[in-house]
Amino acid sequence: MGRRAEEYDYLFKVVLIGDSRVGKSNLLSRFTRNEFCLESKSTIGVEFATRTLQIEGKTVKAQIWDTAGKERYRAITSAYYRAALGALLVYDVTKPTTFENVKRWLKELRDHADSNIVIMLIGNKTDLKHLRSVGPEQAQTFAETEGLSFIETSALEGVNVEKAFQTILGEIYKIVSKNMLAAVNSAASIKQGETLVVGAQDGNTKNNCCFSF
Template sequence: MSGRRPATWEQQAADDYDYLFKVVLVGDSGVGKSNLLSRFTRNTFSLDSKSTIGVEFATRTIQVDGKTIKAQIWDTAGQERYRAITSAYYRGAVGALLVYDVTKAATFENAALWLRELRDHADGRGAAVMLVGNKTDLVKQRGLRAVPRGDAAVFAEREGLSFVETSALDATNVDAAFETLLTEIYRAVSRKALSATAAAADDEARAVGEGQAIQVSSAGDSGGLTARCCAF
């Protein structure tokens, strides 16, 4: 007799999704990537800034255009301090949050390097990328801004990135950042699927001779529908 326990309703529900997208977090150590992840997936924030070693990921499911999207979000968890991130971290990623600290100019200057690495290892220029300026709470409370919003917006526009400023501490724009990125990924995937379907239909149409009857089947209809190609 198997000792495996049956899946609970909650476990079954967690596996009920239409799309699964892998998203990675990249950027310098200390910019708040782990707290962005925990705020979005668990609605928690930790003041303990110690980096953990290894790769961590968490998931959250959202609705986009009536579809259930499950995001598997990966965090470097300290590896960026040693430049030890491998291609396995990026493999299969269809989106990324490129994070910098709005109070530390160097983290923004390094964003270009992270973007290059991301594009080298992930899905080329096919991956959707959002530039995220984190820790705006420090700007509101202490006026510590070191990266002008306009400079970041110019960089994002030049590189074809989405852009938002966030605070993982007070949750400002965190959900919006992830949800905007996931929506962008979903719609890009949908466009590709539609293009592939249209191309296949076009190829099929070319393969059918003039005046030849073709069968168009619908689900549950064993008889189908008959259409006829007509010469013009």
Template sequence: MDDSFDEDCDYLFKAVLIGDSAVGKSNLLSRFSKNEFRLDSKPTIGVEFAYRNIRVGDKLIKAQIWDTAGQERFRAITSSYYRGALGALLVYDITRQKTFENVKKWLKELREFGNPEMVVVLVGNKSDLGQSSREVNEEDGKGLAEKEGLCFMETSALENLNVEEAFLNMVTKIHEITIQKNLQAKLLVANDQYQTPTSLKSKQIIHIDSDHEVSATKHTGYCCST
């Protein structure tokens, strides 16, 4: 890990937090970026974002995490919010069944406006509240994640349980995909040197901006190890 912002980063990855209002998105972000938690956290108005530098292998990655209000009246910012995002934490509250039911609505929005290769982690937050308050079983969260091709993890921003792991799984997977795309692009360039102009016309070229985002191509979902 490296929280210094003065070093040159190898990659800048944008990721977003989505989910219903009051599921704990802002506290997950503040716990991850500043190791802080506020019991009196107020609803997010519009968009806020924070940075965190992360070292993956020998690469330094700056994760830019965007947090938005879950209320419907702020959804006009949707398209710009998702633009360029390579990852998402889709958060629900394990003590409120409705927030889990709305996950499918958020997935629909994500797939309409987001990169089709986006790494998505389904997060059941507020696991500290215990079984007596729980309305969504962990098995239900896992089942939905498997069905939709998502990563899955239960977290507690209050107790700092699995918060780091959820974000790091997402960032690490984005990094793996980016490296794979870079390798594919290099192989295409190498192969093109031996192609005739006619054969080049039928070849798909993948364009990469390795410091910011990977061009979108259709791919199946990814699942992080938990």
């Protein structure tokens, strides 16, 4: 008898975007495998990893996509934004250019993603204190202006990585739950004799739902 597939209540897709070498791959590996690789190579195209966690008693499978930051891969990665429920926009606190380019990445994201996508700005590599050139106040001001949440992380030391992913997944969950509640409430207005079906039904397993706003 075959092994049963992993069960989960929700599947949330989140993309990591930003310039090359800002630490996106190590943020991904730190969150999904609790690993850090000093010799990590630049991502080619798109890679992804998953982690299952509990949010308010529900099993959520987070599917995190790591997109390449180099220009020659931009056409490949832009298509992946459309199905994402959340995005982590990453820059390197030691490289001002990567912070300046956040505006360009944000525009590209908003051009291709759903208007309700949850976006978090992340300043990575805070362990390199002696090389810092982008202060948290500057980034916080930008984030507030653009309506983004903001946090600084160190993938090397594992500082705030868990918090960043938990926060954005929690925000996505709140939106999805609100949308589901609205759908259930709308069922009350359906005239007697009609049926409202939300998701596929299977008597043997939980509903495995992938949501899009």
